Amino acid sequence: MKITDVKTYIAGNNWKNWVFTQVETDEGITGLGEATLNGFAKTTEAGVHDLKRLVIGKDPFDVEHLSLSMFRNYYSDGGQIQGAALSGIEYGCWDIMGKALGVPVYKLLGGKAQPKLRAYANGWYRSARTPENFYKNAKQTVEKGYTALKFDPFGSAWRVVDRPDFYYAIENIAAVRDAVGEEVDILIEGHNRFSVHTALQFAEAMRPYSPTWFEAPVPPQKISSMVEVAKRSPVPIACGEDYYCREQFSELLAYNAVHIIQLEPQYLGITAAKQIAAMTHAHNGVIAPHSAQGPLCSLVCAHLNTATPNFYLHEVFDDFNVDWTRQLLNNPIKVEDGYITVNEEPGWGAELNLDVVEAHPYNPNNFLPLFSDGWEKRQSVEMD
CATH class of the missing domain: 3.30.390.10 (Enolase-like, N-terminal domain)
Known part of the structure; x- marks a missing residue:
């Protein structure tokens, strides 16, 4: 062939x-x-x-x-x-x-190491950034069966924030914890926003709300900065979605500071992703792959996670995208009671619906402007 x-x-x-x-x-x-x-x-x-x-x-x-x-x-x-x-x-x-x-692809990657995959919700907070909205949306999300939620409470923050914005972000975290109770995992998304000092101040302030992780609190380019935060933070640090080669993960893991690795198969390919999962395993770490792209990326991560013994959590946006996106694949992932099970069809088990693609063409304004106010609404945005 x-x-x-x-x-x-x-x-x-x-x-x-x-x-x-x-x-x-x-x-x-x-x-x-x-x-x-x-x-x-x-x-x-x-x-x-x-x-x-x-x-x-x-x-x-x-x-x-x-x-x-x-x-x-x-x-x-x-x-x-x-x-x-x-x-x-x-x-x-x-x-x-x-x-x-x-x-199915997972059998080519080593077979079923996980009978099902615990999923966490992302993209569920698409409304104005207020504690009231975070509370309401979080309650609705756990009612769908999710036992873990990720969110960015920080607005358009970058490097440093003033005191009112600092405490407002913590109010948003408190609102989610209040909404979901003590048994649901909350995952705090940092989106590479902060300086080391600001990140550590936030880590200390969010500690009473028992976050499962504080994700990507500082920019990824200086691995030493991420390591410094991880070693000093009172809550676990997760990162890795920005890296695109084995060597970056090798350097990160060598410090034994970050043990929740969010490799992005979309930037690595499955071949390298599987190797990085094994490297993480050798460092007593777990993987929670970044899965914030399209519906095929969700399926790819599901197959990788199914075949990975040190899998932790699976990210899900699909349930919170607009309705037509669910028609792009003939057999997308399905979340039931907060868990995913991959289907047994050959390959990825899905095909692309070209009629749906044609009906929704490329738009240059379709991107996520994470340092602009209102990005949480995930709408097509014209930048100044």
Whole structure:
């Protein structure tokens, strides 16, 4: 079997354009992939077409070699853009292998290490940033069966905040804890916002509300800053979604400071993601992969998590996106009583609905402006 082409499609979801790929072969088997990256849909789409010359004519079963080639052979560091494009192609290869062999991808990754996946809700707080709204939306979310919720209470904060904004963010955290009770996990999203000192002040202030983790409290580029926060914080630190190569995770893990690793398969590909999960396992850590892209990314993470013994939590946006997005795949993930179970269909077990893609085209204003007021509403935004 040989790869003959890679095609791309963009669906205009209002808070992030989703980039999908289809890897084609000379035997008629096609593989579905995703190459989404916030704000860079057209760029990653171009990246897919730049990289595909490295795989056309090659056997999709040689996925380890293909993944390395797409990462290494241009001798350039394309960062998350290169990683997203690589993943779009590599995901398609895994789907092809599963279809050709008649097995779900998780069986190719080692089989079922997890009978089901505990899910946490994200994207549930799409309203004005007030304690009252956080309380109401959190109650509605746990009523759907979720036992863990993640949220960013910080508005458009960056590096430092004034005292009223500081305490307002803590009020939002308190409102969620009050709404969900003591037995539900609350996960605080930092979105790389703060200086080390501000992050540590917030970590201390949120401690009475027993967050399960404080995620990405400082920018990821200086791993030493993340490590400093992790070693001094009274609550656990989680991070990793921004990294796009094994070496970054190797450096992070070497400090033995962060033990909740949120690798992003969308920037790594499954081949590297599986290796990083094993590296984390060797450091007595757990993985909670970042899954904030499109519906195929959710499925990919579900297969990876199912085959990973040190899996912790699975991120879910799908239940909180607009209705039409649920029609993009013919067999998307389903959350029942707060848990996900992957289906047993070959490959990813889903196909892309091209009619739905065509009905919702790319829009340059579809991205998440995390440092602008009102970003929580996840609406298409025209920037000044």
